[in-house]
Amino acid sequence: MNANAFRRAIVGCLLLCATAARVVAQQSATTEETYAQQMAREQSEHPTLKIGSPAPDFNLIGIDDKMHPLAEYADAPILAIAFISNHCPASQLYEGRIKQIVRDYADKGVKLIAIAPNGPMAVAPRELNYAEVDDSFDSMKIHAAYRQFNFPYLYEGDTQQVAHRYGPKVTPHIFIFDRERKLRYEGRIDDNMRGTNIKSNDARNALDALVAGRPVPVEHTPVFGCSTKWNSAIAAKQKEMKEWTAKPVTLQTVSLDELKKLRTNPTGKTLMINFWATWCGPCQTEYPELLTTYLWYRSRDFEFVSVALNTPDEKASAQKFLDEHHSAIRNLIIDTDDVYAVQAAFDPTWESGVPFTLVLAPDGHEIYRVEGEADVLALRRKILGNLPDAGMFAGNTEYWQK
Amino acid sequence: MVNRIIALALLLTCAPLVAGRAWSQQTRRPTLLDVASRLSTDRVKAGERFTVTLDLTPAPGMHVYAPTVADYKPIAFAIRPQPGLVIGPVAYPPAEKYFYAPLKQTVDVYQKPFQVKQELTLDSSPAARAALQRALSLTVQGTLSYQACDDKICFPPRTVPLTWTVAIKES
Numbered sequence A: 001m002n003a004n005a006f007r008r009a010i011v012g013c014l015l016l017c018a019t020a021a022r023v024v025a026q027q028s029a030t031t032e033e034t035y036a037q038q039m040a041r042e043q044s045e046h047p048t049l050k051i052g053s054p055a056p057d058f059n060l061i062g063i064d065d066k067m068h069p070l071a072e073y074a075d076a077p078i079l080a081i082a083f084i085s086n087h088c089p090a091s092q093l094y095e096g097r098i099k100q101i102v103r104d105y106a107d108k109g110v111k112l113i114a115i116a117p118n119g120p121m122a123v124a125p126r127e128l129n130y131a132e133v134d135d136s137f138d139s140m141k142i143h144a145a146y147r148q149f150n151f152p153y154l155y156e157g158d159t160q161q162v163a164h165r166y167g168p169k170v171t172p173h174i175f176i177f178d179r180e181r182k183l184r185y186e187g188r189i190d191d192n193m194r195g196t197n198i199k200s201n202d203a204r205n206a207l208d209a210l211v212a213g214r215p216v217p218v219e220h221t222p223v224f225g226c227s228t229k230w231n232s233a234i235a236a237k238q239k240e241m242k243e244w245t246a247k248p249v250t251l252q253t254v255s256l257d258e259l260k261k262l263r264t265n266p267t268g269k270t271l272m273i274n275f276w277a278t279w280c281g282p283c284q285t286e287y288p289e290l291l292t293t294y295l296w297y298r299s300r301d302f303e304f305v306s307v308a309l310n311t312p313d314e315k316a317s318a319q320k321f322l323d324e325h326h327s328a329i330r331n332l333i334i335d336t337d338d339v340y341a342v343q344a345a346f347d348p349t350w351e352s353g354v355p356f357t358l359v360l361a362p363d364g365h366e367i368y369r370v371e372g373e374a375d376v377l378a379l380r381r382k383i384l385g386n387l388p389d390a391g392m393f394a395g396n397t398e399y400w401q402k
Numbered sequence B: 001m002v003n004r005i006i007a008l009a010l011l012l013t014c015a016p017l018v019a020g021r022a023w024s025q026q027t028r029r030p031t032l033l034d035v036a037s038r039l040s041t042d043r044v045k046a047g048e049r050f051t052v053t054l055d056l057t058p059a060p061g062m063h064v065y066a067p068t069v070a071d072y073k074p075i076a077f078a079i080r081p082q083p084g085l086v087i088g089p090v091a092y093p094p095a096e097k098y099f100y101a102p103l104k105q106t107v108d109v110y111q112k113p114f115q116v117k118q119e120l121t122l123d124s125s126p127a128a129r130a131a132l133q134r135a136l137s138l139t140v141q142g143t144l145s146y147q148a149c150d151d152k153i154c155f156p157p158r159t160v161p162l163t164w165t166v167a168i169k170e171s
Helices: A003-019 A021-027 A035-045 A089-108 A137-146 A161-166 A202-212 A231-245 A256-263 A281-297 A312-324 A339-346 A376-384 A396-401 B126-131
Strands: A059-062 A067-069 A078-083 A110-116 A153-155 A173-177 A183-187 A252-254 A270-276 A302-308 A330-334 A356-360 A366-371 B011-013 B033-039 B049-058 B063-065 B076-079 B085-091 B096-100 B105-110 B114-122 B137-146 B158-168
Touching: A078 A089, A078 A161, A078 A202, A089 A110, A089 A202, A089 A396, A110 A161, A137 A153, A173 A202, A183 A202, A252 A256, A256 A270, A256 A302, A256 A330, A256 A339, A270 A281, A270 A376, A281 A302, A281 A376, A302 A312, A312 A330, A356 A376, A366 A376, A376 A396, B033 B158, B049 B063, B049 B137, B049 B158, B076 B085, B076 B114, B114 B137
Parallel strands: A078 A110, A110 A153, A252 A330, A270 A302, A302 A330
Antiparallel strands: A059 A067, A059 A153, A078 A173, A173 A183, A270 A356, A356 A366, B011 B158, B033 B049, B049 B114, B063 B105, B076 B137, B085 B114, B096 B105, B137 B158
């Protein structure tokens, strides 16, 4: 690719990304920098590998806990490396198509591997608003198992040296190498994130050409998705947490009537209600994960209300617990000593165990309910499968319903 | 006086809450702790000691907290004071150590069947004798409070009312 073509490609990428800025801006590193500015800066700091370049070497740990060097794939006539991530809704939407590529090209000499390039600490909580797990190595194992990945999934989030050499702008971003391990295609997988009305199957076109021994028709395409989360941005990403920890933690008394009203979900949003108590170990175990869930999803139509089943004379200990976990949400405590009356009034079918977590749709119908410690992953998947899609990531609700 | 000699059947009314594994009709409450109780005698005379014994069996997998815990709701057995009754100390068995890994806490609990004993004495003081002069029996009332959990779920503290009636023998 000549310099002009490369420049055009970059501009094309930036334009495409800019259209997504309203949504993806939530994924951006700072509020001071626009998404386009961020992409331009990152392109200069981590330039994308040029067509014709040799595949940069690596030796990365996979979700099988084994090291995987580039040389391991030397026998494959064609090597496709997809940079993907757990958290990115665009990346999630492409998982099924990546798996299909693996199946369709396995007998054609194509080996596909995936690398997660993001620094887990460089992903701000708000950027996890479509995710059931973060981008850590352990989370990769969970996500890959749940989505039944049929390809090696390697982690590169600590040093990002390999990611830096390849220069993925976003996840997903695919790089396809020929037998000599020269880069022959890099860019998007196809031109439609949702997977409907695809007009250009760019990665497949490149693979078909390489399998047939023909020149790749289009060597570069603009990418779209979630910007690569470089560790250099960790400090900026912590801004959100600083803002969060600056919020006050309050605890308000709630009456039976108010609780009954809460049960109908007057918020107009998806509402998670968690009943807990200081005398409940499992409640204390679970609570931080529920708060994290709220931190991740709060930029969407999602609310979280906690209700302490401590008696009024125990308010100080309840407040202490909430302070320790910085529960800067709507925290309530019952106004009576009769915990069982509260439970019966709130939900007669409640068998009185705590923690008790209920997720209600905006119309009040029950999405999720668990008495006892929640399976937080199942809870998050259920919530994600019920939160409305947001423009650019249309199809994500459906993704989580599968 | 003959009437006082007539033995009254010991009426153990360990409250409907404590028997079996039934569910309460008011709310759907699983049985967490089976409670049975007995007195050491069915008749006492002034100055005699007798004992209330609670036979307590946590539901499978559940534990209740021992009196030594601070951050959880400990089990507590209490007899309501009344004239003619001298209430001695409650004896709880040694607790088991329960390690709750998620919070890295070691807590004193009871997970296996255990007994709690309460020593009582029919007061022999002149005032008590006067108070019980015409009484054929003595109704003893108490409460057992506890809170139960397993490693995934807890239940709010419960208080079980307990009542016994013991015949009073002529001194």
